[in-house]
Amino acid sequence: MRLKRRDLLFIMAGAGISFLPVSRLFAESGFDLGLQAQEFLAKGKFDQAISILKKGVKIDPQNEWLWGLLGRAYFQKKDMRGALDSFRKVLVLNPEDTYSRMMVDIITQKPVPPKKIEKKELTPLEKKALQEEQEIFARLKGEKGLGYHIRRIVLDPGHGGFDSGAVGLHKLQEKNVNLDVAKRTAAILNQKDSQLKIFLTRTEDYFVPLSARTTTANQYSADLFVSFHVNANRNRRPRGMETYFCSEKASSKEAARVAAFENSVIKLEKNELIKKGYVNIEEILFRFERKRYWQAGGKVASYLQTVLKHELPLKNRGIHSANFYVLRRAKMPSILLELGFISNPDEEYLLRQSDFRHKLALSVAKGILSLKTVKI
Ligand SMILES: [Zn+2]
Structure with missing residues (x-):
């Protein structure tokens, strides 16, 4: 089996090996951004985590892991609308994700502020x-x-x-x-x-x-x-x-x-x-x-x-x-x-x-x- 960079980083992360210096050897990918965001999350720096994760999901919109992290960051920041939208996104990508389903259930028990509709160019x-x-x-x-x-x-x-x-x-x-x-x-x-x-x-x-x-x-x-x-x-x-x-x-x-x-x-x-x-x-x-x-x-x-x-x-x-x-x-x-x-x-x-x-x-x-x- 040939290991891909992503697998290697996962193994290193799992073994508790510091991965940041390695990731810096490569161009920034959604995965790298996710790892950086995790560090910010662990330090309680939610704003930084959110801004990095927003970049991440733009590069890799099908990455349910990034959406899940974004949901967690919003939840910690008590931005329930952002958290709900992110966890729902995870469920669209992977309906089996029980953690996100649980989070959606928890959040929707409480009133959620309405979605802000952004003005944008008409298609x-x-x-x-x-x-x-x-x-x-x-x-x-x-x-x-x-x-x-x-x-x-x-x-x-x-x-x-x-x-x-x-x-x-x-x-x-x-x-x-x-x-x-x-x-x-x-x-x-x-x-x-x-x-x-x-x-x-x-x-x-x-x-x-x-x-x-x-x-x-x-x-x-x-x-x-x-x-x-x-x-x-x-x-x-x-x-x-x-x-x-x-x-x-x-x-x-x-x-x-x-x-x-x-x-x-x-x-x-x-x-x-x-x-x-x-x-x-x-x-x-x-x-x-x-x-x-x-x-x-x-x-x-x-x-x-x-x-x-x-x-x-x-x-x-x-x-x-x-x-x-x-x-x-x-x-x-x-x-x-x-x-x-x-x-x-x-x-x-x-x-x-x-x-x-x-x-x-x-x-x-x-x-x-x-x-x-x-x-x-
Ligand atoms: Zn019909």
């Missing part, structure tokens, strides 16, 4: 999302609206039963996240305003066909239909949240892809009405009516996304429209939320946390409650 995608959002806002300003207030709301936790929805790298299933966030949102809305009537299309883990979800909303004469989902992509990098409303044509290629995924379960549903040659008169008449609901859906989507982007530590991907089967037959304004990407390991980790799901529910509820003051 091309964020710029596009912002531009699209402004365009839709401008277009909707001129609309007269339906002129009624929201009292009856149907919340629709996407997927369920054999239809798991998207699944994350660490096996988190979309259907469970959707159900938990929707149920929490219902509880918060009921608690904040006893005048509201809230209904759920499912309350347990069972399958509900897409058409039945909208039929439920129509039967309840709901004023608003909100479908809860979590996004996914084959590429693990995309992150953030976006809100959709219904339109005949998708607002972008990406919107069409999301709608195709959310509609895909239709292949597994038995729908007697979708037969060749069947003419549905009601459907033809409804075609005229639904345009107004879709426009109102756009308005709701833009109001809700505005609240969500201020409340959540998730990237704002804006509002979009596409032909969602679950929205198209709704006789009321309807929207579909994609609250983060389960395919992104960082966001999958967040979506697994009950405190984060509660934050999602609080933000959605806040957005829905803000609609009461505007005419849709």
Whole structure:
């Protein structure tokens, strides 16, 4: 076996041999910085340790050992937000790390100050999302609206039963996240305003066909239909949240892809009405009516996304429209939320946390409650 420099330094460190002079023979790596930081930590010099470790994780962002040291340094300095973020990072890289899991548990028992959102240059995608959002806002300003207030709301936790929805790298299933966030949102809305009537299309883990979800909303004469989902992509990098409303044509290629995924379960549903040659008169008449609901859906989507982007530590991907089967037959304004990407390991980790799901529910509820003051 050929020993690498890293192995050699580990052996020396394990044997209690001073390693600093050796490490100085080499250019500074993440490993060297970690060793230096350990010395500072041992001396109680936490600021120096943090500044070295920050450099280290920049050079070697996949190094869970460095993230763990950074977590410890922040914890010693009583910077609980920094400690929590660092230990969570370790768990994203290595979900088996019991020490970091324990530290996350200890820290989250106490209130943690909110994350500071740093102002930074917008990426091309964020710029596009912002531009699209402004365009839709401008277009909707001129609309007269339906002129009624929201009292009856149907919340629709996407997927369920054999239809798991998207699944994350660490096996988190979309259907469970959707159900938990929707149920929490219902509880918060009921608690904040006893005048509201809230209904759920499912309350347990069972399958509900897409058409039945909208039929439920129509039967309840709901004023608003909100479908809860979590996004996914084959590429693990995309992150953030976006809100959709219904339109005949998708607002972008990406919107069409999301709608195709959310509609895909239709292949597994038995729908007697979708037969060749069947003419549905009601459907033809409804075609005229639904345009107004879709426009109102756009308005709701833009109001809700505005609240969500201020409340959540998730990237704002804006509002979009596409032909969602679950929205198209709704006789009321309807929207579909994609609250983060389960395919992104960082966001999958967040979506697994009950405190984060509660934050999602609080933000959605806040957005829905803000609609009461505007005419849709
Ligand atoms: Zn979904």
